[in-house]
Amino acid sequence: MTLSCIAVDDEPLALGLVCAFIDKTPFLKLAGRYSSAVEALQGLLSGPAVDVIFLDIQMPDLTGLELARVLERSNRGAHTTRIVFTTAFDQFALDGFRVDALDYLLKPFNYEEFLRAASKARQYFDLVHRVDSTPVAVQLPAPAEVVDDYLFLKVEYQLVRIAYKDILYIEGLKDYVKLYRQSDPDKPLLSLTSLKSLEEKLPSNQFMRVHRSFIVALNSINAFTRNSVQIRSALIPVSDQYKDVFGQFISRWL
Structure with a gap:
């Protein structure tokens, strides 16, 4: 090209x-x-x-x-x-x-x-x-829906491919987000985007917004209460706005 x-x-x-x-x-x-x-x-x-x-x-x-x-x-x-x-x-x-x-x-x-x-x-x-x-094959009947298992995030002038399974949680900071990964939890990726934009891209069966400033990967949760989620050493609050939805999710274990 x-x-x-x-x-x-x-x-x-x-x-x-x-x-x-x-x-x-x-x-x-x-x-x-x-x-x-x-x-x-x-x-x-x-x-x-x-x-x-x-x-x-x-x-x-x-x-x-x-x-x-x-x-x-x-x-x-x-x-x-x-x-x-x-x-x-x-x-x-x-x-x-x-x-x-x-x-x-x-x-x-x-x-x-x-x-x-x-x-x-x-x-x-x-x-x-x-x-x-790419041919628009999704318009044809298929035995099962094929979905991506990753997203691209703009980090320092380049697009970085991030597997969903590698995401621990995402923190929103005004004009930016910090994405924490299992592969390198001490070095979050910083991107100039919004938490809402990422929420729309992430599969709802794997991720949940629990606070205006946080999205968590459900399979990364180590412990929880009705008011907080623990992922490794991070304690993430669950705000009132999201407690009903989060409560429905955790009810299967209570």
């Missing part, structure tokens, strides 16, 4: 370097180069969609972060354009994460670092292509 790309940077040397790296990469095709975010926006809105934008952040008139937010609101149909930010200021990393950037390159970067970010983009679009091209 070849990915179409544009490069946006107000520094001529930096712009030339990114374009040279794109030309050097076999699975990338340079579709445009812009010295300002305003020019890039005009080209993106009037021309064909591109797969990846290598985008500087600090630029006059319109910054890279502002351009990313405009593109999010422009709703260009089903095509997803991913952004790799390039900047000399590491304090923008969290802002890049908030606008769903694919990766973040800190200047000065070499070709090896550029290729690592480009490879993330290729892996992302390979995954999207496989999902989109």
